[in-house]
Amino acid sequence: MVRKLIVFTLIGVLVCLHPAGDAAAFSPQVIQRGAVGDDVIELQARLQYLGFYKGKIDGVFGWGTYWALRNFQQKYGLPVDGLAGAETKRKLVKASKYYEQFVKEQIRQGNEFTHYGGIPLSQQVKKRGSGGRTAKTTASNVPKGFSQNDIQLMANAVYGEARGEPYIGQVAVAAVILNRLQHPSFPDTVAGVIFQPGAFTAVADGQIWLTPNETARKAVLDAINGWDPSGGAIYYFNPATATSAWIWSRPQIKRIGQHIFCK
Amino acid sequence: MVRNLLLAVLVVAVVGTGYWGYREHSEKNAILIHAENNYQRAFHDLAYQIDLLHDKLGATLAMNSHASLSPALAEVWKIAAEAHSDVGQLPLSLLPFNKTQEFLSQIGEFSYRTAVRDLEEEPLTKEEYKTLQALYKNAGTIRQELRNVQHLVLENNLRWMDVELALATNDEKGDNIIIDGFKAVEKNVDTFSSSSEFGPSFIGLANEEKGFVRAQGRPITKNEAKRIARDFLGLKGTEEIKVTESGKGADDRFYSLTIRDPKTKGDIYMDITKNGGYPIWALNSRPIGKPKISLHEATNRGMAFLKRHQFTGFELYDSTQYDNVVVLTFVKSENGIRIYPEAVQMKVALDNGRIVGFTARDYLSSSIPRPLPKPKLTVEAVKKKVNPQLKVMEQRQAVIMNDLQKPVLCYEFLGTLGDETYQLFINASTGLEEKVEKLESVEPNYG
Numbered sequence: 001m002v003r004k005l006i007v008f009t010l011i012g013v014l015v016c017l018h019p020a021g022d023a024a025a026f027s028p029q030v031i032q033r034g035a036v037g038d039d040v041i042e043l044q045a046r047l048q049y050l051g052f053y054k055g056k057i058d059g060v061f062g063w064g065t066y067w068a069l070r071n072f073q074q075k076y077g078l079p080v081d082g083l084a085g086a087e088t089k090r091k092l093v094k095a096s097k098y099y100e101q102f103v104k105e106q107i108r109q110g111n112e113f114t115h116y117g118g119i120p121l122s123q124q125v126k127k128r129g130s131g132g133r134t135a136k137t138t139a140s141n142v143p144k145g146f147s148q149n150d151i152q153l154m155a156n157a158v159y160g161e162a163r164g165e166p167y168i169g170q171v172a173v174a175a176v177i178l179n180r181l182q183h184p185s186f187p188d189t190v191a192g193v194i195f196q197p198g199a200f201t202a203v204a205d206g207q208i209w210l211t212p213n214e215t216a217r218k219a220v221l222d223a224i225n226g227w228d229p230s231g232g233a234i235y236y237f238n239p240a241t242a243t244s245a246w247i248w249s250r251p252q253i254k255r256i257g258q259h260i261f262c263k
Numbered sequence: 264m265v266r267n268l269l270l271a272v273l274v275v276a277v278v279g280t281g282y283w284g285y286r287e288h289s290e291k292n293a294i295l296i297h298a299e300n301n302y303q304r305a306f307h308d309l310a311y312q313i314d315l316l317h318d319k320l321g322a323t324l325a326m327n328s329h330a331s332l333s334p335a336l337a338e339v340w341k342i343a344a345e346a347h348s349d350v351g352q353l354p355l356s357l358l359p360f361n362k363t364q365e366f367l368s369q370i371g372e373f374s375y376r377t378a379v380r381d382l383e384e385e386p387l388t389k390e391e392y393k394t395l396q397a398l399y400k401n402a403g404t405i406r407q408e409l410r411n412v413q414h415l416v417l418e419n420n421l422r423w424m425d426v427e428l429a430l431a432t433n434d435e436k437g438d439n440i441i442i443d444g445f446k447a448v449e450k451n452v453d454t455f456s457s458s459s460e461f462g463p464s465f466i467g468l469a470n471e472e473k474g475f476v477r478a479q480g481r482p483i484t485k486n487e488a489k490r491i492a493r494d495f496l497g498l499k500g501t502e503e504i505k506v507t508e509s510g511k512g513a514d515d516r517f518y519s520l521t522i523r524d525p526k527t528k529g530d531i532y533m534d535i536t537k538n539g540g541y542p543i544w545a546l547n548s549r550p551i552g553k554p555k556i557s558l559h560e561a562t563n564r565g566m567a568f569l570k571r572h573q574f575t576g577f578e579l580y581d582s583t584q585y586d587n588v589v590v591l592t593f594v595k596s597e598n599g600i601r602i603y604p605e606a607v608q609m610k611v612a613l614d615n616g617r618i619v620g621f622t623a624r625d626y627l628s629s630s631i632p633r634p635l636p637k638p639k640l641t642v643e644a645v646k647k648k649v650n651p652q653l654k655v656m657e658q659r660q661a662v663i664m665n666d667l668q669k670p671v672l673c674y675e676f677l678g679t680l681g682d683e684t685y686q687l688f689i690n691a692s693t694g695l696e697e698k699v700e701k702l703e704s705v706e707p708n709y710g
Contacts, residue, residue, distance in 0.1 A: 029557030034582035034589065034704075055682060062705035063684035067656060083559065141583045142706045149709075167548035168521075168532040184368035185361035187351035197302075197354035198430065225590045226608040226622050227544055229532060231513050243432070246359060251512030254519055263512045 025093045031084035035061040036137055043084055045103050046096040047072055049117040057103060057115055059137030107138055143224040150190050152212075154220040157194045159212030160202030162259070169257040170216055172230040174223035176261070179234050186234070230254070233261035295424065302353060302423030309349035310406075310413045316342045316370070317406045320399040324392075329382035336378035343371035354427040360445055362452040363405065370398055376667070404451050412444030474514040475627040480539025488518040488535045495542050495572060495621075496531060498522065508537070517543060536627070542572075544622035546610075551587045554613035558584050561611040565591045568618050574607060583704065587613045588620075595626070597635065601661040604629040604670065631662055631670045638672060638691035645674045645689045648696065653678040653685060663688050665697045673697055 031039050040061045047053035052075075053068035066082050073080045076091050084092070102121050106113040112126040142148055154174055162173045180186035180193045187193050195203060202208045230236070231253040238258050242248070250262035319339050326332045347367040350360065373394065377387060387395070415421065419440070426441045483491070485506040493500060505521045516537035523530050529549030535542055562582055569577050577593040580601070588610050595605035610620025642658060649655060657677040665671045673688040688698040 030559035031557070032559040032562060032582055034584055035558040036584045056707070058705070058707065060705045063679075063702055064682060067679055067684070070656070137708075139705050139707045141585060141704055143583075144702075144704055148706055166530065168530075168546060171546065185364040187348060192348065192351050196351050198427065221585060222546065222610070222620065225610070226624065227546055227620060228622075228624060229534070229544070229546070231509060231517070231534070233512075252510035253512040254507070254509050256519075260510075262510075 025098070026084075026089045028086075030086075031061060031089075033061050033063070033066045033082060034141065036141060038136065039084075040065070041103060041107070041137070042098050042100070043069070043092070045098050045115040046092050048115045049096040049098070050092075051116065056138070057107075057113070058139035059107070060139045060141055062139075107136075110138070143221070146190075146224055151217065151220050151224070153190060153194065154224075155212040155217040156208050156210075157200060157202060158219055159216035160207035160210055161200055162257075163210075163213070163216065165257040165259065167215060167219060168229045169259060170219035171222045171227055172233070172256050172259070172261060173236065174220045175228040175230045176233050176236055178223055179228070179230070179232060183234050229256060230261040232263075234263065236261045299422055299424050302427075305349045305352035306416070306423060307413065309346055309353070310409045312342050312346040312349060313402065313406045313409050316346060317399065317402040320370075320395065320402055324395060324399060329386065332382055332387075333378050336374045339374040340371050340378055343367050343374065347371065354423065354430060355445065358430055358442060358445060358449075360449050362449050363445075366401065366405075366452045370402070373398070401452065405448055408444060408448045408451065412441060412448075415440050415444070475536050475538075475541070475543070476630045477627045478515065478536035478539045478541045482516075482537050483518075483535075483540040485518060487540055488520060491535055491540045491542065492520050492522060492533050492545075496522070496533070496545060496547075498524075501525070541623070541627055542621065543624055543627060545620065547612075547617075547619040549612075549619070551612045551619070552614035554587045556613055556616045558582055558589050558613075561589045561613060561616060562591055564616050565593070565609045565611050565618065568609070568621075569593060569607065574623075577607060580606070581704075584613075589613060590620075599659060600635060600672070601659060601675070602629075602631055602635075603661060603663045604631060635662060636672050636692070638674070640674075640691055640694055642674055645691065645694060646676070648689055648694055649676055649678070649687060650680070653680045653687070660691065661688065663698060665690075671697055677702075 026039050026042055029039060031043055036059060038059070041057060041059045043061070044053055044055070044057045044059070044065055047065065047068045048057060050072065052072045053065060055062075055064040055068075069084060069088070070080050070082050072078075072092065073082075073088060076095070078088055078091065097117065099115065099121060103113075103115060106125060109127075114124040115121075116124065140148060142151070154177060157177065158170050158174050162170045165173070177190065177193055181188060181190065187196055194200065194208070198204065200208070233253050235247060235250055236259045237244075237247045239260055240258065247262075252260050252262045254261055316339065319335060319342060323332060323335045323339065326335060347364065350364050350367065377391065421441055423441065426439055429439045429442060485508075488506055489504050492498065492504065493502075501524070503523045503525070505523075507519050509517045509519065518535045518537060520533045520535065521530055522533065527549050529547065531545065531547045531549075533542065533545040562579055566577075566579070569575075574593075576595055576597060578596045578601070579591060580594045580603075581590075581592040583590050591609045591611065593607045593609070595602040604625060606625045608620075608622045608625075609618060611617070612619045638660065646655065646658070653676075655676045655678040659675050661673050661675040662670055663673055671688075672691045674691055676687040676689070678685055678687065684702045686698075686700045686702055687696065689695065690697050
């Protein structure tokens with residue numbers, strides 16, 4: 001009882017100290033796991049304020065946020081569905097504070113920070129970043145088992161190999177790299193497959209180090225997320241330039257743009 | 264005077280150019296030697312690993328105690344993996360060498376499966392001993408061939424750069440000792456793996472492509488494929504559709520459609536099975552504008568799309584937002600049992616909430632027999648086997664494919680340990696921990 005009183009007084013003092021804290025709240029959307037953006041930042045900050053969320057406020061609704069939200073829903077007598085709907089948001093806004101300017105400023109500067117209630121905000125920042133960040137969030141969703149750098153490396157390969165191809169041809173080239181990962185005849189890592197000597201002409205002639213465009217990156221993401229326009233191919237070749245007689249002997253699956261995809 | 268000056272300038276120029284040329288030459292040489300050395304290392308290492316592999320396989324044959332057999336098999340697994348990685352570093356991708364690669368990867372898989380098994384309870388079967396013997400014999404042949412090539416390479420100072428060149432220029436007449444040697448290895452493995460010596464336990468390891476087992480029905484025509492696409496994608500009918508049929512290499516015949524709408528930018532692509540006319544996948548390449556709807560709304564629209572196209576009994580498993588699109592994974596759910604291999608993925612654009620991608624490849628190629636088995640163990644009994652550190656948050660029944668590519672009925676637990684979330688699958692009839700995965704799909708941005 002006494003402890004609760006102290007906490008409340010502390011919060012009261014804090015509120016007086018930070019009159020800038022505003023209750024401007026969520027957009028009307030229902031926030032669901034996997035979402036990214038300002039609403040997620042607010043959700044994480046508010047859940048952290050109440051002590052449910054202990055992870056980083058990064059703007060990506062991952063598993064940590066999900067369990068925090070569910071625990072909040074349980075404690076506050078809401079249906080436990082892990083969705084931040086109107087009722088959940090209303091109770092959350094009522095129960096917590098959100099110092100938006102503080103949070104946004106820390107994210108912009110790239111600082112390490114927390115947003116717990118009851119502790120002065122100035123004690124919750126560790127200066128780290130050099131500032132000038134333009135990204136709204138400090139993390140990103142990635143497909144399971146792949147990092148942003150793996151995706152970048154694959155995008156480089158796809159761009160070097162197939163930048164003149166239709167979009168679907170680029171997805172197919174990325175899919176071939178992934179099919180090779182699974183195939184016993186090929187190395188087991190993204191880098192192993194891409195840099196296998198002689199496997200890709202773009203690697204041999206250095207075109208892989210051109211800066212890939214957004215299309216190549218999207219094509220890679222689509223392939224990783226399960227789209228395989230190549231029909232399970234592990235080879236492809238350009239019939240106009242292919243020199244190897246052996247590659248012609250492979251059973252062909254389909255042709256996309258300039259490339260023939262085969263087993 | 265002027266002449267002398269000119270002469271001096273000329274001399275300096277000649278000496279300078281000569282020096283520059285010499286520098287260029289030696290730098291180029293250094294790079295070539297560096298590249299060559301990388302190949303040489305991978306090659307000699309491969310020869311050594313195969314040697315070791317042969318010895319270790321031989322040793323496992325003589326072992327009788329389970330206590331020594333398991334670690335020996337684990338070592339075979341490691342050596343096979345190293346050899347596999349060595350092959351991947353050699354310029355052999357233009358040379359048919361896949362049988363040998365496959366052989367190495369199969370040795371790895373076989374030894375892994377036997378090494379992790381409790382050999383005390385489930386000793387090696389007669390079949391497996393036969394497989395082991397066959398592997399030993401085959402590894403012996405490869406070893407001999409490779410040692411022979413290695414000897415010739417060392418004796419004649421052969422360079423792998425020449426191999427690369429010969430393969431790249433497709434120089435047929437050139438009698439490259441290395442190429443011939445590797446071709447011989449490949450031929451041996453080929454005849455060997457097609458023989459029945461390996462036994463069924465080994466053949467079964469090969470990932471057999473099952474094809475689209477769900478796509479049953481009479482073959483459709485190109486025009487029917489167009490109609491299916493129009494209906495599935497909600498086209499207006501004014502689009503230009505090009506249909507091509509798959510080549511001979513495809514496991515199952517299918518039609519590939521390219522749909523061009525003169526009004527919108529970007530084409531829509533779609534594959535439809537020939538038998539029964541099932542959509543395999545579709546992808547819209549139009550540019551997508553700023554997000555206007557939420558992930559949750561997109562999920563609802565995805566769900567409605569599934570229902571509209573007779574995909575009933577699916578529930579949302581995962582939803583992820585990438586900039587202005589979301590990727591949704593739905594899995595089949597029957598009486599509260601999630602059937603993970605029967606998954607459908609979808610991509611929804613957040614600018615107008617329309618479906619811009621769909622793939623049912625996994626769903627169409629899944630062949631889980633029905634009715635599903637009943638669990639032999641209760642959830643309470645199984646829950647006792649969960650790591651006590653793990654705080655279980657959710658539980659349900661689920662069917663997954665296990666390590667041996669067999670469908671198994673499991674109890675699934677979602678739980679947290681520290682800051683991490685884990686997904687556990689425990690076999691509902693044996694109580695075996697089939698799969699434990701750390702769920703992580705968020706990565707901090709670097710820089």
